[in-house]
Amino acid sequence: MSANDRLTRSLPHLQNLIKRDSDAYREDFKLQYLHFESQFMELTAKPDTWNKSLAENISFVSQVAHCYPDECKGLSQMFIDVLRLYSTLLNNDVRLVIVRALILMRNRGLIDCIQLCELFFLRLLQCQDRLLRVTIQTHIINDIKKQNEKHKNNKLNSTLQNFMCTIIKESNAIAVKMALDIMVSLYRKNIWNDAKTANIIASTCFSKITKVQVAALNFFLCNNQNKDNEKDSDSDDDEKLTKKDILLGHRVGKKTSKRKKQTERALKALEKQKKKKKVEIFDYSALHLLYDAQDFAERLFRQLESSNERFEVKLLHQDFLSRLIGLHQLLLLNFYPYLQRYLQPHQRQVTKILLYVAQASHELVPPDILESICKTIANNFITERNSGEVMAVGLNTIREICSKSYLAMDQDLLIDLSKYKSYRDKSVSASARSLIQLFREKNPQLLERKDRGKPTEFQRDLVPLDYGQSKPKSYLEGAEIFQQDIDDQDEQSNDEDEQDDDQQSEEDWINVSNSDEDDELDDNDENQENGDKMETTLTEEERRERAITISSQRILTQQEFEQLKVLELKRRIQDRRRNRLEESMTDSRKRKTISIDTDSDSDDENKKNNADQNSGLITLRDIERVHKKRAHDKESRLETVIAGREGRAKFGKWKKEQGHAGTTNKEKLKNKNFQMLKPKLRNKQKRSFRDKQIALRDALLKDKRLR
Numbered sequence: 001m002s003a004n005d006r007l008t009r010s011l012p013h014l015q016n017l018i019k020r021d022s023d024a025y026r027e028d029f030k031l032q033y034l035h036f037e038s039q040f041m042e043l044t045a046k047p048d049t050w051n052k053s054l055a056e057n058i059s060f061v062s063q064v065a066h067c068y069p070d071e072c073k074g075l076s077q078m079f080i081d082v083l084r085l086y087s088t089l090l091n092n093d094v095r096l097v098i099v100r101a102l103i104l105m106r107n108r109g110l111i112d113c114i115q116l117c118e119l120f121f122l123r124l125l126q127c128q129d130r131l132l133r134v135t136i137q138t139h140i141i142n143d144i145k146k147q148n149e150k151h152k153n154n155k156l157n158s159t160l161q162n163f164m165c166t167i168i169k170e171s172n173a174i175a176v177k178m179a180l181d182i183m184v185s186l187y188r189k190n191i192w193n194d195a196k197t198a199n200i201i202a203s204t205c206f207s208k209i210t211k212v213q214v215a216a217l218n219f220f221l222c223n224n225q226n227k228d229n230e231k232d233s234d235s236d237d238d239e240k241l242t243k244k245d246i247l248l249g250h251r252v253g254k255k256t257s258k259r260k261k262q263t264e265r266a267l268k269a270l271e272k273q274k275k276k277k278k279v280e281i282f283d284y285s286a287l288h289l290l291y292d293a294q295d296f297a298e299r300l301f302r303q304l305e306s307s308n309e310r311f312e313v314k315l316l317h318q319d320f321l322s323r324l325i326g327l328h329q330l331l332l333l334n335f336y337p338y339l340q341r342y343l344q345p346h347q348r349q350v351t352k353i354l355l356y357v358a359q360a361s362h363e364l365v366p367p368d369i370l371e372s373i374c375k376t377i378a379n380n381f382i383t384e385r386n387s388g389e390v391m392a393v394g395l396n397t398i399r400e401i402c403s404k405s406y407l408a409m410d411q412d413l414l415i416d417l418s419k420y421k422s423y424r425d426k427s428v429s430a431s432a433r434s435l436i437q438l439f440r441e442k443n444p445q446l447l448e449r450k451d452r453g454k455p456t457e458f459q460r461d462l463v464p465l466d467y468g469q470s471k472p473k474s475y476l477e478g479a480e481i482f483q484q485d486i487d488d489q490d491e492q493s494n495d496e497d498e499q500d501d502d503q504q505s506e507e508d509w510i511n512v513s514n515s516d517e518d519d520e521l522d523d524n525d526e527n528q529e530n531g532d533k534m535e536t537t538l539t540e541e542e543r544r545e546r547a548i549t550i551s552s553q554r555i556l557t558q559q560e561f562e563q564l565k566v567l568e569l570k571r572r573i574q575d576r577r578r579n580r581l582e583e584s585m586t587d588s589r590k591r592k593t594i595s596i597d598t599d600s601d602s603d604d605e606n607k608k609n610n611a612d613q614n615s616g617l618i619t620l621r622d623i624e625r626v627h628k629k630r631a632h633d634k635e636s637r638l639e640t641v642i643a644g645r646e647g648r649a650k651f652g653k654w655k656k657e658q659g660h661a662g663t664t665n666k667e668k669l670k671n672k673n674f675q676m677l678k679p680k681l682r683n684k685q686k687r688s689f690r691d692k693q694i695a696l697r698d699a700l701l702k703d704k705r706l707r
Helices: 003-008 011-020 023-045 052-067 075-085 092-107 113-122 130-147 154-168 173-188 195-206 210-221 225-251 257-277 285-289 293-305 311-328 335-340 350-359 367-380 388-404 411-422 426-442 480-505 515-535 540-553 558-573 576-585 588-593 600-614 634-645 654-658 665-671 674-683 689-706
Strands: none
Touching: 011 023, 011 052, 023 052, 023 075, 052 075, 052 092, 075 092, 075 113, 092 113, 092 130, 113 130, 113 154, 113 173, 130 154, 130 173, 154 173, 154 195, 173 195, 173 210, 195 210, 195 285, 195 293, 210 285, 210 311, 225 257, 285 311, 293 311, 293 335, 311 335, 311 350, 335 350, 335 367, 350 388, 367 388, 367 411, 388 411, 388 426, 411 426, 480 540, 480 558
16 A cells, blocks of 8 residues: 555545645545445434544545535435434434534535535524534624624525514414524624514513523623623734734844835735724614614513513513603603502512612602602602611602703602702711702702702703604704804904005004003003903803804814813803803903813713713612712721821830930840849740640539539
């Protein structure tokens, strides 16, 4: 036997040779393929037995099938037929080898995607093999991601979505759960992020399988978002290591222009890969894509009322319903009395239920329903028989409800709650003051006169609306300042041109004038300018017209929006009577310098605190906002201790440094005669272990005799 014949007997080596030159080893492949077919026919006789030689042949044939398409034309159908007939009878390892062979052939375009998905869902998911299910799920997600990598394959996506919809309607719990997990993963990877996918996932909220219900509700509530973020951070770390390896490879070795260009190309490719992988995920975006939110909420509430599930599952239903009602401003009036019966301080997870009540509040809910809830919270929580934390939670909940619909508050109840502003507990007083501050901006007429505060410019235009009324505005308030900026820029440009002309004309002249006369002229000019500014003060109608023109003709930048926010805050804070005088004396140019002075640290904190406010939802932190000094941890305690030591002498040595300290008794013993200390030290000698045993025995015998 020749050396070449011995080498071709090794399947991995023959596989390598075939991939290099397939035509030269066609006959060797045919012989091996005949051997594979004979072994594969034996599999039908004993499907539950493990055959190592058959597994190696299956892997070999699937690896080189693309090199011989004519000889391997029926190979994929052989694998599919065996899995369809003996899916539950096959040995687990043999079945996994066949599935991996089909996945490999699918990646090389030898099998259709729909055909393989049907086989996996309809046949293989009935097997009790977790590793097989994980392999199938990973392949389907990666395959769909690969098909939509360059551009959206709408035809394939639509076909697969319809297939997933039929799978979800079946009774096989494993297949339904896997189809749901695949669609959720594809949505979060921004591959299937359309309304059709969101509504198919929403249909699983009515499944009879509890695990499927919980998975669908968690998807809409974004409860598993942290896990995805951790995975993304891990992938980012891998990318950083890859960039580090590229730079390290360029640093080591000979420096040439060719290697430098290769490194630059590798870094550019890495940056493109990062941009593709980093996908912006909008929280709760799936809630906006539901076709008929009102009908969906009504069906889900009927399911909640008749549900016998655990309390945690009911909480998920309540959370989802409250977010849906608050986001779409739905009318589901029976939902509020349903939550009202849980509003007791001893109720388990009561803070979450209070959060759901606040989330479900909006302007279109009839005020009498929300007013009844506010009174229930006040009677059960805001009483002196409860602790300060319970009272603060109740006040914060009422504040959040009234921030969505201020008509829910009765004047008598508001006056009673505002009296807690001087309560002995700081958390209660702070919550009451926040409620007062809210109604100063919403409807100050409901407050007592002493609680209304100073009148501001914002309160001048404030007109409380009744239920069902609205006052839309077609312009941005304060936008007239940008028209003044344009005028100021034109004036500055004109002044600069005039100054240039004056300088050119005065180059040949030397002006000599008295300093006193110059000062008088400057004072006259300033007075004249102030008078001109007083005359050019805009009226309310002129400001409104300018604001309308600016809002309709310009696209404002982010910096200009920040200026409008600062101007609105100024109108909310400044005294109306004082502001009238200041407005007539201030220069319009000073308005350009208004900016938000914030540090980077405070910006990060504001982003964290306002992330959920931007999404229109209330967080549990807003309900549990208890103003209490938290206990220090070890690091903060050390910081305070070290800060307190600054500016004073070191502890324990200040007397010696001053030179007036005496010696201790221990130091005095060193200078005494040993004969004086000998009797004292003899008594303090350490006893041996034997002496201790004897003393213990004597003590036990003595104790026994005394008894």
